[in-house]
Amino acid sequence: MAATLAGVPIEADILIDWFDEHGRDLPWRHPECTPWGVLVSEIMLQQTPVARVQPVWLEWLDRWPRPSSLASASQGEVLRAWGKLGYPRRALRLHAAASAIATEHGDRVPDDVDTLLALPGIGAYTARAVAAFAYGKRAPVVDTNVRRVVARAVHGAGDAGPASNTRDMADVEALLPSSDTPAARFSAAIMELGALVCTARSPRCADCPLTGLCAWQRAGKPAYSGPAKPVQKFAGTDRQVRGLLLDVLRNTSGPVAKTALDAVWSKSGQRDRCLHSLLEDGLVEQTTDGHFALPGEH
DNA sequence: CAACCGTGGCC
């Protein structure tokens, strides 16, 4: 079934040629972008769209051009600069990763997957994305875009089922060109195809370079028939409340009294639970006089 | 493996 795409060099070239012509001009793809810049982009892009990441990324690289410069900032400064990208624990983990890189790796982002995996906030996807995009290495880079393209083009399914790291990486491994540079370009290309053409909602099959090779296309584009994808609620959840609490601290220069935090959510039980969880996560600190502040800002 | 962790835009 995967035989149509098993002739790797041809399909890889098709995708790479398409990417050369249609890939977006993103700052972290510029030749002068450092591995550190690539790492910062990958962390910011975890579950956050490119359009919101780009301006923040530019500020960060200007302000903290090396891991050691970010490591020198306080956690509060980092959380403020993170702004509303979401999932602020990513900012803290990136700060911690920067410290480890500065002190244990000579201020140079590691280039091998296993070393990258040992850093906070870097998982299976990000480690391989950095190896591929920052260092031009051959590694199966599997994100939501790649999983969708493989599900369709290779397996003929309408969409990817539940993620299975081992299986998904094996699928991509089988498509990857054998040498480093083409493999890294292929990884960027297939991800970009999923982002721009083979999209989740209304894929633009008419613009797809794989039309004719795509198993889903040849099967008549059957609808997705796998298990229903879990829907993440947001309104009313702790995630919303934590976000509201943190937003107060981001928008205030110094420590705030608890009454200021009490104003953002009416349910006191949930409010307090969320404040405690933020304290436990190190996203908020309490001052000696009982006020609350971003970590390291008092 | 499932649940949890922010935020905003789109159809």
Place this chain on the structure above:
DNA sequence: TGGCCAAGGTT
């Protein structure tokens, strides 16, 4: 309007 979706990771 509200569910879906967005370059995941950790527990």
